[in-house]
Amino acid sequence: MFTRRCIWVNGPVIVGAGPSGLAVGACLKNRGVPFVVLERADCIASLWQKRTYDRLKLHLPKQFCQLPYFPFPDDFPEYPTKYQFINYLESYAKHFDINPNFNETVQSAKYDETFGLWRVKTISASSLIPVEIEYICRWLAVATGENAEKVVPEFEGLTDFGGRVAHACDYKSGKSYCGERVLVVGCGNSGMEVSLDLCNHNAKPLMVVRSLVHVLPREVFGKSTFEFAVSMMKWLPLWLVDKMLLIFAYLILGNTEKYGLKRPCLGPLELKNTAGKTPVLDIGALRKIKSGKIKIVPGIKKFSRGKVELLNGQTLEIDSVILATGYRSNVPSWLKENELFSNDGVPKNPFPNGWKGSGGLYAVGFTRRGLSGASLDAISVAHDIANVWKDETKQTKKSFAARHRRCISHF
Numbered sequence: 001m002f003t004r005r006c007i008w009v010n011g012p013v014i015v016g017a018g019p020s021g022l023a024v025g026a027c028l029k030n031r032g033v034p035f036v037v038l039e040r041a042d043c044i045a046s047l048w049q050k051r052t053y054d055r056l057k058l059h060l061p062k063q064f065c066q067l068p069y070f071p072f073p074d075d076f077p078e079y080p081t082k083y084q085f086i087n088y089l090e091s092y093a094k095h096f097d098i099n100p101n102f103n104e105t106v107q108s109a110k111y112d113e114t115f116g117l118w119r120v121k122t123i124s125a126s127s128l129i130p131v132e133i134e135y136i137c138r139w140l141a142v143a144t145g146e147n148a149e150k151v152v153p154e155f156e157g158l159t160d161f162g163g164r165v166a167h168a169c170d171y172k173s174g175k176s177y178c179g180e181r182v183l184v185v186g187c188g189n190s191g192m193e194v195s196l197d198l199c200n201h202n203a204k205p206l207m208v209v210r211s212l213v214h215v216l217p218r219e220v221f222g223k224s225t226f227e228f229a230v231s232m233m234k235w236l237p238l239w240l241v242d243k244m245l246l247i248f249a250y251l252i253l254g255n256t257e258k259y260g261l262k263r264p265c266l267g268p269l270e271l272k273n274t275a276g277k278t279p280v281l282d283i284g285a286l287r288k289i290k291s292g293k294i295k296i297v298p299g300i301k302k303f304s305r306g307k308v309e310l311l312n313g314q315t316l317e318i319d320s321v322i323l324a325t326g327y328r329s330n331v332p333s334w335l336k337e338n339e340l341f342s343n344d345g346v347p348k349n350p351f352p353n354g355w356k357g358s359g360g361l362y363a364v365g366f367t368r369r370g371l372s373g374a375s376l377d378a379i380s381v382a383h384d385i386a387n388v389w390k391d392e393t394k395q396t397k398k399s400f401a402a403r404h405r406r407c408i409s410h411f
């Protein structure tokens with residue numbers, strides 16, 4: 001049973017209260033534009049609060065991770081812990097007085113051509129009886145993130161496996177895996193860091209590497225690799241910066257291919273830009289791979305009770321499986337639109353041209369450039385909305401009320 005409500009918003013509706021949603025909210029506050037933030041979870045930054053492991057730290061230096069108009073505290077380390085980052089985001093929301101509507105999942109959003117307005121339908125689970133709400137607004141800012149849903153591939157026989165199977169987003173610590181042989185599927189930053197954490201808790205990780213991967217040292221000669229790349233890109237073409245990164249990686253890490261980690265032909269930054277594949281920034285997993293504490297294994301053929309059969313024909317006994325197989329956007333499941341967003345749920349136009357659609361639609365945080373990309377989007381989006389909002393609110397309140405009434409009676 002549902003009760004129904006309809007709400008007019010005199011400003012944008014922002015979907016998602018992660019760093020992107022908070023950043024665009026803060027930028028709008030600075031310009032005096034009212035808004036509503038809708039969040040499916042019961043807290044801000046749910047990815048960071050609920051779907052990350054305990055020992056996670058930001059892997060880019062802090063100056064690339066702070067949001068607009070509110071710097072990190074001076075005493076933050078170069079790589080803040082997830083708890084420090086969450087505290088910062090809580091202070092951010094408080095500082096800008098952003099109060100999202102929690103436990104409210106957007107089910108659909110559709111542009112109403114007749115009225116030139118967005119109709120955003122949600123289900124709110126805050127009270128005992130779920131409430132269906134329709135928000136009506138001129139602007140819609142999508143901030144649901146590139147990591148909204150976990151990717152769980154299908155594997156033959158996995159249902160017969162019998163042991164514990166978890167996605168990396170549900171992994172907290174290696175403590176409960178102590179002594180176990182754990183198959184970690186995937187070798188992105190999650191797979192590498194989960195494997196390292198398992199090692200540190202005396203578990204025995206076997207990491208599946210089915211294709212090619214760039215592993216870079218997090219620092220080159222005491223300076224962040226990412227920072228070095230960003231400064232070099234001001235002067236040099238991307239391919240040349242990539243070549244330099246690969247030379248440094250070779251000098252510092254050696255030939256990773258020797259350990260089963262073959263590099264793609266495209267350089268790490270070019271691959272990030274074209275395919276969105278993030279290079280691994282190594283924080284110690286490679287040392288464990290070299291010493292044999294993390295074992296690299298090829299792709300999976302199938303599972304059976306307590307066992308995995310690999311593509312090279314080898315069968316291994318394992319106790320548990322962790323799927324570090326990545327994430328995807330959920331935009332196609334609720335946004336009825338196909339101009340700004342592709343079927344994959346990310347903007348069709350690459351950075352820096354993917355933040356604006358038509359009819360007052362915006363995307364924040366889909367640049368494949370992490371938190372710094374989200375901040376840039378937020379500034380552009382708020383600037384754009386604020387200009388139109390000011391013009392439109394100059395119209396008499398009467399005309400707004402009339403539009404609002406007509407639109408609601410239509411509903």
Ligand SMILES: Cc1cc2nc3c(=O)[nH]c(=O)nc-3n(C[C@H](O)[C@H](O)[C@H](O)COP(=O)(O)OP(=O)(O)OC[C@H]3O[C@@H](n4cnc5c(N)ncnc54)[C@H](O)[C@@H]3O)c2cc1C
Pocket residue numbers: 015016017018019020021038039040041044045046047048052056057058059060064065104105106107143144145146147148190330334364365366369370371372374
């Ligand atoms: C483990 C991990 C570590 C990372 N580390 C870094 C790093 O060090 N540096 C960096 O720059 N980037 C990092 N990233 C990238 C990451 O994408 C950003 O840090 C950041 O979280 C993106 O913010 P966002 O607000 O766009 O998305 P999210 O943080 O995912 O927030 C989106 C919000 O939208 C909500 N939502 C989704 N669908 C709906 C719906 N239908 N209705 C209502 N609400 C909805 C979600 O509940 C969520 O709270 C990391 C990512 C992961 C997975």
Ligand SMILES: NC(=O)C1=CN([C@@H]2O[C@H](COP(=O)(O)OP(=O)(O)OC[C@H]3O[C@@H](n4cnc5c(N)ncnc54)[C@H](OP(=O)(O)O)[C@@H]3O)[C@@H](O)[C@H]2O)C=CC1
Pocket residue numbers: 056057058059060153168185186187188189190191193208210211212277278299300324325326327
């Ligand atoms: N410290 C930090 O700040 C951290 C940051 N992150 C960030 O979070 C985001 C997500 O990272 P992550 O979770 O690692 O996801 P990724 O998408 O980066 O990696 C997914 C991995 O899973 C593999 N995979 C997928 N399907 C299969 C399959 N069927 N069989 C075998 N392997 C498979 C992929 O292999 P293939 O390449 O062959 O498709 C790839 O190695 C990234 O942007 C990352 O940088 C994550 C962890 C820590």
Ligand SMILES: O=C(O)C(=O)Cc1c[nH]c2ccccc12
Pocket residue numbers: 059060226272278279281368369370371
């Ligand atoms: O951590 C992530 O997922 C990011 O997207 C951050 C990021 C943006 N550009 C990069 C280039 C190399 C490594 C990480 C990133």
